[in-house]
Amino acid sequence: MTVIPNLNIVPFVSVDHMMKLVLKVGIDTFLRELADVVEEDFRRWQSFDKTPRIASHSKEGVIELMPTSDGTLYGFKYVNGHPKNMKEGRQTVTAFGVLSDVGNGYPLLLTEMTILTALRTAATSAVAAKYLARQNSRSMAIIGNGAQSEFQARAFKAILGIDTLRLFDIDRSASEKCARNLAGQGFAIKICGSAEEAVEGADIITTVTADKQYATILTDNMVGPGIHINAVGGDCPGKTELHRDILLRSDIFVEYPPQTRIEGEIQQLPADYPVTELWQVIAGEKEGRVGDRQITLFDSVGFATEDFSALRYVRSKLAATGLYTELDLLADPDEPRDLFGMLLRCEAALVQTGDRQQA
Secondary structure: OOOOOOOOEEEEEOHHHHHHHHHHHOHHHHHHHHHHHHHHHHHOHHHOOOOOOEEEEOOOOEEEEEEEEOOOEEEEEEEEEOHHHHHHOOOOOOEEEEEEEOOOOOEEEEEEOHHHHHHHHHHHHHHHHHHHOOOOOOEEEEEOOOOOHHHHHHHHHHHHOOOEEEEEOOOHHHHHHHHHHHOOOOOEEEEOOOHHHHHOOOOEEEEOOOOOOEEEEEOHHHOOOOOEEEEOOOOEOOEEEEOHHHHHHOEEEEOOHHHHHHHOHHHHOOOOOOOEEHHHHHOOOOOOOOOOOOOEEEEOOOOHHHHHHHHHHHHHHHHHHOOOEEEEOOOOOOOOOOHHHHHHHHHHHHHHHOOOOOO
């Protein structure tokens, strides 16, 4: 039998390591490279197992599992969404993820994904806009200036060259926080007094609010010809941001229709309403933007392949950076069939060292 050392060890990327990894790579480089991996995986969409996320809803929020596999690697993310958390000093969204070897079932990576999800969401938004926004778009309105807003801004600058931001949040301090965090990073930033003011002159509108309810962040009269809408906030049943009439005027692009029809803006429309899958545009099978007056809408709810892309991208950076901890996660007995014997040997060692209270 071939003996493989350290089968019990799984690399673990903590929040501290993730932050250091992003900064070591560079925020813009990280976003661009991650976007490349996301786009690459969209191009091979047919290779993936796909299922809507497995959600457990409560009146306070939702806890979800998001699994997928390409036949070689398996990945999943655990993620919650609890809008009330902010009032308690907690994050609205937290997450962790696992990447595993399909061939033997052993995990290859365990990592925080609260920060990583923010990065992959922003990178995916920018990938979609690369195909759907007007060329030479430079101005973006961001409505909802919470934890995701700066990531969206940095991704759109790094990947599309966005350099003008118009910010609005019902809590002005959130907009001030966003402007402060993005100061000195090449943006012209205006804090606006209303959503209507924010969208004036914008090439792209990003909506990224957190309330778990049907809402109307954008009304039909606020959306002029040629706009690209990046609708990020609506991501569960009963939660939307756009007036239905906007959807009827837009060409709508989605990640995975069976999930988006339940969770996205298009839950407001009939189940057979025509939409285009983003992977088809990236792969060249369908058209994205075809004219300067076309209104395009990326109805983004987040899909498991994007987390898979993020997991495999982070794993690719570990050997060179060493930014991980070796986690003793898996039982590794000398003889695979002798798991109980492993427990007995531990007991004997404890008795010998006097560490066990009763032996």
